[in-house]
Amino acid sequence: MSSPDVTPARRRGRPPRQRPEGDEDTRALLLRTGLAVLTEKGYSAVALDEILRLAQLPKGSFYHCFASKEAFGQALIQAYAAYFAQRLDRSFLDTRLTPLARLRHFVDEAQRGMARYGFKRGCLVGNLGQEMGTLPESFRAQLVAVLHDWEARTAACLRAAQQAGELSPAHDCAALAHYFWTGWEGAVLRAKLERSPTPLAAFGQGFLQGLGAKPAPAPHAAST
Helix, strand or coil: CCCCCCCCCCCCCCCCCCCCCCCCHHHHHHHHHHHHHHHHHHHCCCCCCHHHHHHHCEEEEEHCCCCCHHHHHHHHHHHHHHHHHHHHHHHHHCCCCCCCHHHHHHHHHHHHHHHHCCCCCCCHHHHHHHHHHHHCHHHHHCCCCCCCHHHHHHHHHHHHHHCCCCCCCCCHHHHHHHHHHHHHHHHHHHHHHHHCCCCHHHHHHHHHHCCCCCCCCCCCCCCC
């Protein structure tokens, strides 16, 4: 699991006093910066001033795009959900691989993605879910909906495995997908804590072996 490559570009000199881009570009910059920071630190620990400093934007630019930090958080969840849905589709809909090999590919890609940032960045949805007791209540339904979407995409991949004869038809794919994401978010948390890919690899291997899949990794699909 990884966040999108959203490291803000470093620019020399003093921050500009006015927005350097149009409204859409400014909003996109704030979202990219917010995703980079929140996947590492979480919502409660981050002040708007930190995001504005990294983005090199004045506070007025933020409030021109978002009514509040809560509205910003809602937009971040939406942006992360869209990014991650595309990432799941790249793995789960890759017909060059068998369905269970697609799941292995996702696990392998997640390990590489977290390693790219030294295991400092985790999953925005998982981070916010852990903080939910102190977050705006409006986030709850959004986060649950994102997890349900990920489960639906995973269940579809597992049903494809059943049709391909890789997985017994006796399995409940929706229940397996729910189990996968419940365990996967814990593995991401521990990988971030230990700064190691081992929890991700162990959970992925254990899940697949529990389905009766062979433990040997499948060849990776070419990146797209």
